[in-house]
Amino acid sequence: MLAFRLGFLDVGWLDLIDIALVALLIYQIYNLVRGSVASRVFIGYLLVYLAYLLVKALGLNLLTTILEYFISVGALALIIIFQQEIRRFLLLIGKSTNVANSRWLRRWLLRQSGMPEPTTPLRPILDACKTLSTEFSGGLLVIRKNDDMQKFAQSGEVIDAEVSKPLLLAIFSQYSPLHDGAVIISDGRILAARCILPVSDDDELPPALGFRHRAAVGMSEATDAAVIAVSEESGRLALALNGELFTNLTIGELEDRLGRYLREPGLPKPELQ
Template sequence: MLAFRLGFLDVGWLDLLDISLVALLIYQIYNLVRGSVASRVFVGYLLVYFAYLLVKALGLNLLTTILEYFISVGALALIIIFQQEIRRFLLLIGKSTNVANSRWLRRWVLRQPPAPEFITALRPVLDACKTLSAEFSGGLIVIRKNDDLEKFVQSGESIDAEVSKPLLLAIFSQYSPLHDGAVIISDGRIQSARCILPVSDDDELPSTLGFRHRAALGMSEATDAAIIAVSEESGRLTLALNGELFTNLTLSELEERLSRYLREPGRKAYQL
């Protein structure tokens, strides 16, 4: 194995690769927890670990033993403290690899029959968003792509009706008992209304974004669905995709981003 000498150390190419991968992992973890209280815990734990390496190198046996016990217990504490961040990290990995949505995996490994192709018309959704925006009526619309949304569907009131502009406007009317919460559209139909979505705990979100936007972002972090949020205060259109918010969109921008995302390879087909 090729190696070179750095002072009194023999450093090989595998050592450099190992260090680079660890540095990349730490950087990604920091990006994941940055801006939250968990980031301070993470930095504090790193400082304690570096202190442990230092006292171990100096041969301070008693202090080394104490820090070893602290670090071993601290590892379990970190799992508890960072459970939300770990879950988000694993979800991002799962969605980026898209293994669960592989047709080959579903058919031959998971023994699931191939799912049928559905066509969902987006034009009634876009027309409803245009009206809601003009009338400053809030709205939260979830459009399923591949992930199963059944537990979110069950949290609301069952509708099971064809997607239409009048029905969406009636649901989000301020006089409707269903206007709070989200509408979930799946398989070309409005499955449920007044649904409860997971709320993002991202501390970097601007204070101007309200509960609907946090719910849209939280849903996009947990699933691959496309979520449209219409602000009740400003009428602005926001689209949440894969843990990212696209704010202040025009109707044409919303249409372009939404149709492009939903037409990506997957289980469903969509048309305007």
């Protein structure tokens, strides 16, 4: 194996690849905790570990032993400190590697069964959001893409009705017992209303955002669903996709982002009528 000498170290190509992968891992972890208190803890622990590697290479046995004990105990402390960040990281991996939710697998199975790929009509959803925004009624709508929504639908009241503007407006009316919580829409049908969604704990979200918007981001972090939040105070429209929140959208911008996100390569555009 090709190698070259760097000071007192023999470095090979596998060592360079190993270093590059570790650097990439550290960068991704830093991006995950950036902006939170945990980021300062992470940097401090990283500096201690670099000091441990240095004193070990220099042969300072006593200091190496002390730092080894500190690092072994610190690893358990890091799991406790970073439990929320670890959860977000595992959710991200699970979303990207879930074979059951693969769009290509779903398309292949549908093609084998001869069934058309179901689509959700966007026009009644957009019309309802426009009215809710105008009337400052507030609303939270989850539109399924690939991930299963049954667990979240079971947290609310099952409806299982065709999606329509009058029904959505009736659900989010201030006099309706179903207006609290979220509506879950899948394949052109309203599965359930008054559903409970996971709330994001992202410290980078603006403090002014309310519970409805944090629930929208939390749902988009946990699943690949598109989540629309209509502010009850300002009537502004927001869309959460893959943990990112787009705020102050016009109805045209909402339609464009939502349609592009739900549209899969090679499939027809989601119905707007």
